[in-house]
Amino acid sequence: MFLYILCGILLQMNGFVWQIFFKTNIILALIFSTAPVHAQFFDDFEDGDFTNNPVWSGNNELWTISGDRLQSNSEGAADYYLSTQNTLATNVEFEFFVNLKFGTSGSNYVDVYLLADDEDLSLVQNGYFIRIGDTEDHIAFYRVLAGSESLLFSSENGIVGSTSENPFGIRMLRDEAGLWTLLADEGVTGNYVEIGSILDDDVLSSSHFGIFIKQSTAMSPRKNHYFDDFSVRPIGADVRPPAVASIDFLSNTQWQVQFSEEVATESAEETSNYIINNSINPQAVVLGENNLSVILTFSETFQTAENYELSINYIEDLAGNVMEGYNSVFTFYLTEEVTFKDVLINEIMADFAPSIGLPEAEYVEIFNRSDKTFYLDSWVLHDATTSGSIEAVYLIPEDYLILTAAENRELLQSYGRVAVVDPWPSLNNGSDQLLISDGTFPIDSVNYDDAWYNSSSKASGGWSLELIDPENTCGGEGNWTASIDDMGGTPGAVNSVLSELPDNLGPEIHKVFAVAEDSILVQFNETLNKESVQVDDFTLNPTVEVDTVFVNSDLQSVWIVLSSRLNNGVSYKMQVSGITDCSGNRVTENDPFSFSLIENAEPGDVIINEILFNPRSEGVDFVEIYNNSSKHINLKNWTLWNDQDSKLISEDHWVLAPKEYLAFTEDAVVLKEQYPLGVETSFFEMPSLPSYPNGEGTVQIVSAQDLRQDSITYSEDQHFELINNVDGVSLERISFSAQASDNNNWKSAASSVGYATPGYINSQVIRSNSGVVGEIVIDPMIIIPDGSGQADFATISYHFEQPGFIANVEVFDVNGQPIRTLAENDYLSDQGFYTWDGTTSEGNKARMGYYIIYFQVFNANGQAKVYKNKVVVGSQF
Structure with a gap:
């Protein structure tokens, strides 16, 4: 009208x-005019199309929506576009996501027109566009003036160089003065980097914004252009509609909806904007004081474990942007506050190979022993070195949940509920420290090692460790054992070893480390009641007053800060009283625990004592060290080397006591099986040793201060010549005082001990070789060179008042014929030794009988002397 x-x-x-x-x-x-004038817009394509809000037009048949993203849909070569109205030309910010899943080229690229004077982007006469790809695989900025394109600036070449994934966030700003600034977020990490900027005001108006695609006949670009989150707005303006950040269940009748930004009161409190199962509206909606969340109250009572579909529409933010089309299905659970030991680590598969029947995948199973339901949205799985976030899932009472890496989800899904941990803390086969927390407080922890299997064969792989009694929350090592299930484990199900095993014993001291003069770390064998740990519980003798105690997050160790200082070389004794475990058992009364202050090692304090570099079939290498000092030495952050590479021995404290042996290996179980006399308590299992070739190589031990403690360059030729097969035979050091570089200082281990002595005194060892000054001493005088370890060789020791003599040493038979040269013009120190193993220069065993050791020395001053001593080569009958 x-x-x-x-x-x-x-x-x-x-x-x-x-x-x-x-x-x-x-x-x-x-x-x-009835056509809208687009001053700004935002499109995330979550409505499932590109024909509304805003309207895109062009070659519509060559586009589609896939996974809430705009995707190209051309089967072959084509030049095609989509555009939408836009009149913003100055003081404007453009932003979008792009991923070209192919290798770009001069025939395959994308132009995103920021300003265009024509709806048909192939006909633009005046405007600006960003080119992604082209021959140079770069991101470039162009101007179009009177139909002619001009390059204004570009990124470095090859930035869009991947042949499978090229995700970018792109942002361009043009201020009121005409200054253009282009930024790109490669990989969409949230970190935008400036590509370039230029002052250009040749084009000051626009009618459209759009995408123009150049596509060849190649297969790779087909349907492989992806775009999302287009935004054109005045600089600083908000064009994004609010989004749902989270949904929380507060009670059986209340839900809380958290938004990504502040929302307008009128739309947020409109009950018709929320609907459950397409039929239930809330009775009331109350907007929070911060305008970021609403509480929906329903007359309906929601049922645990039931699925409900929630739809939300027409919620506006404070800038008037409207959210439409939110829809999601939820399983209703009421989550409760977790307390310590509500949820337990219940099963551990650290070494899955060789498989007994389960998939070859590491996993940790947790069990909810409480009557509560938990939502694991902030829970974390830790090991000694890594932490990973647990997938946000619900855990209901008496429920099992299998935690594993993302690549193992499908392998384990058939056994029970699976939650991915990202990143997955790789589990050490021999030992590791596991902890689950709610992101702040510990819920359960387990410090396992392969002795917990109680079976050497099961410890070698394919079997899980299972908790015996989940009600014994402080049982520690005694509450774990290897699975007895035929498959090797029971992921997602009741443990095969489940039985009652009540905890009636109090905690005991496991280890004590005096890591500094005023600081002591005390480790216990089970989980403590944190509140029971007090300063007065710890007594030291000789007396040193305790100032403060701190219980660690693992609840199995305590830091003690002293009021005064410990002294080197003093043996202290610690007694503990009053402390209880988490079951309430008081600390076990036992003998005081002895410890000493840890001291820094000097080169030569820790020596290489035995090496096995050519193991038997199915065997393992080992390197044994020996503390040749009176110090207590901490091996934390020490490294074992070959001639090029190193392996960390331990990230944790590990004290080597004076005169103590320690054998490093990759598999302590196999080492014990092949050398039954080996001392298991002196085995130290490392994830891997450096490579030690069979023929020859180098072994080095280096302290945390990067001081090389000892080194040996070994050779298979150092083995006893009469041993036919040296596989599985170690080289033993025969003298702690002689240098490791002295070939005379290494002998093959004796057959009588099984050809190796890991963790204890060597079979081939010199008890004393000092001799009397000015004399040559031979020990023993009778040798039986059969490799048994009983007088296998003779040690020819010398001791002079001063160094500098030159020696020639030979072995003669009773006929005066030389059969072996032991030294020729050797330059001597003041004392040392040679060895003779009863073999000739040809490598044959000498006949039984008497032999003469001829030892000639002389120096530059003309002093000379000759020593002759008898040695008898015998045989066992």
Whole structure:
């Protein structure tokens, strides 16, 4: 009616008025135009199409929506586009996501038009665009003026160089002065980097924004252009509608909806904007004080473990942007506050190979022993070195949950509920420290090692460790054992070893480390009641006052800060009283625990004592060290080397006591099986040793201060010549005082001990070789060179008042014929030794009988002396 009356009035106007009215084209545009003027827009394609809000047009048949993203849909070569109206040209910010899943080229690239004077992007005469790809595989900024393209600036070449994934966030700003600034977020990490900027104001208007694709006949670009989150707005303006950040269940009748930004009161509190199962609206909606969340109250009572579909529409933010089309299905659970030991680590598969029946995958199973339901949205699985976030899932009472790496999900899904941990803390086969927490507080922890299997064969792989009694929450090592299930484990199900095993014993001290003069770390064998640990519980003798105690997060160790300092070389004794475990058992009364202050090692304090570099079939290498000092030495952060590479021995404290042996290996179980006399308590299992080749190589031990403690370059030729097969035979050091580099200082281990002595005194060892000054001493005088370890070789020791003598040492038979040269023009120190193993220069065993050791020395001053001693080569009968 308004238009009809207006037209009638116009017909009655004289020509002058008529002309003035129609020349006022702005007024006409406001009255008659029905097309919208797009000053800004945002499109994340979550509505499932590109034909509404805003309207995109062009080669529509060559586009589709996939996974809430705009995707190309051309099967072959084509130049095609989509565009939408946009008139913002200055003081404007453009932003979008792009991923070209192919290798770009001069025939395959994308132009995103920021300003365009034509809806058809192939006909643009004036505007600006960003080119992604092209021959140089770069991101470049172009101007179009009178139909002619000009490059303004570009990124480095090859930035869009991947042949499978090229995800970028792109942001361009143009201020009121005409300064363009282009930024890119490669990989969409949230870190935008400036590509370039330029002042250019040749084009100051626009009608459209859009995408133009150049596509060849190649297969890789087909349907492989992806775009999302297009935003055109005044700099600093908000064009993104609010989004749902989270949904929380507060009670059986209340839900809380958290939004990504502040929302307008009227739309947020409108009950019809929320609906459950397409039929249930809330009775009331209350907006929080921060305008970021609402509480929905229903007359309906929601049932645990039931699925409910929630839809939310028409919620506005404070800028007037409207959220439409949120829809999601939830399983209703009420989550409760977790306390210590509500959830337990219940099963551990650290070494899955060789498989007994389960998939070859590491996993940790947890068990909810409480009557509560938990939502694991912030829970974390830790090991000694790594922490990974547990997938946000619910854990209901008496429920099992299998935790594993993302790549193992499908392998384990058939056994029970699976939650991915990212990143997955790789489990050490021999030992590791596991902890689950709610992100802040510990819930359960387990410090396992392969002795817990109680079976050497099961410890070698394919079997899980299972908790015996989940009600014995402080049982520690005694509450774990290897699975007895035929499959090797019971992921997602009741443990095969489940039985009652009540905890009636109090905690005991496991280890004590005096890591500094005023600081002691005490480790216990089970989980403590944190509140029971007090300063007065610890007594030291000789007396040193305790100032403060701190219980660690694992609840199995305590840091003690002293009021005064410990002294080197003093043996202290610690007694503990009053402390209880988490079951309430008081600390076991036992003998005081002895410890000493840890001291720094100097080169030569820790020596290499035995090496096995050519193991038997299915065997393992080992390197044995010996503390040749009176110090207590901490091996934390020490390294074992070959001639090029190193392996960390331990990230944790490990004290080597004076005169103590320690054998490093990759598999303590196999080492014990092949050398039954080996001392298991002196075995130290490392994830891997450096490579030690069979023929020859180098072994080095290096302290945490990067001081090389000892080194040997070994050779298979150092073995006893009469041993036919040296596989599985170690080289033993025969003297702690002689240098490791002295070939005479290494002998093959004796057959009588099984050809190796890991963890205890060597079979081939010199008890004393000092001798009397000025004499040559031979020990023993009778040798039986059969490799048994009983007098296998003779040690020819020398001791002079000063160094500098030159020696020639030979072995003669009773006929005066030389059969072996032991030294030729050797330059001597003041004392040392040679060895003779009863073999000739040809490598044959010498006949039984008497032999003469001829030892000649002389120096530059003309001093000379000859020593002759008898040695008998015998045989066992």
